[in-house]
Amino acid sequence: MAVRQRADARRNYARILAVAEEEVAAHGAAASLEQIARVAGVGSATVRRHFPTRYALLEAVSRKRIEALAERARVLAARDDSRAALLEWLGEVVTYCISVRGLAAVLTDDGGPGPAPENACSTALEEAAGPLLRRAVRDGAVAADVGVGDLIALAVGVVLATEHQPDHAARAHRLFRLAVEGLSPLPRPLPR
Incomplete structure (x- = not known):
């Protein structure tokens, strides 16, 4: 079961990052983390688990x-x-x-x-x-x-x-x- 969660976590990370790239391209550094979560199909907590700060997301x-x-x-x-x-x-x-x-x-x-x-x-x-x-x-x-x-x-x-x-x-x-x-x-x- 733990392997499955890691695979899900990797997919979530990749999906969040792909959406974040689009959102940052469109809205710059002020891109909404909530919008990123919505479009990626994950909760805000999942975004924050992978990227604890806006800076961490922008850096990625x-x-x-x-x-x-x-x-x-x-x-x-x-x-x-x-x-x-x-x-x-x-x-x-x-x-x-x-x-x-x-x-x-x-x-x-x-x-x-x-x-x-x-x-x-x-x-x-x-x-x-x-x-x-x-x-x-x-x-x-x-x-x-x-x-x-x-x-x-x-x-x-x-x-x-x-x-x-x-x-x-x-x-x-x-x-x-x-x-x-x-x-x-x-x-x-x-x-x-």
Whole structure:
């Protein structure tokens, strides 16, 4: 009988997670846990048993996307231009956070009141970006005092600052470019 319950629990978990992915895509980090339970055909207590906090649910929903960003960082680490590779990856973090409602919240949320638990999503991104940043610093393309956490906070902050604006994706990418390129105009080509 215990094996049967574990199989049911696994099915419930998978069903809840699938519904949660759809609900978060539609409603962002504020997706209703009760609605998720209803659509998944389980009780609210079952959802809370698998995901004791909203943060735990958002983290589970974001896991595949975070893994994809980590893999992308590994691919970009082989590029010759270390600064371009780092900025391309950070641009992809911005794009993911824009397109996957709730991901920015997962990357900034500490899980709720009390001592901050480890943020597995942020930790995974920081570990993935570490080699990109270290190489860019070593090449002199990025200041030595810049940390991966700073860069993730910048990318996520831009997304959170623009998420309720019209054409928020274009605005977020523009602000991100301003942040990494600075406010000075590009140097003009020398006359021939």
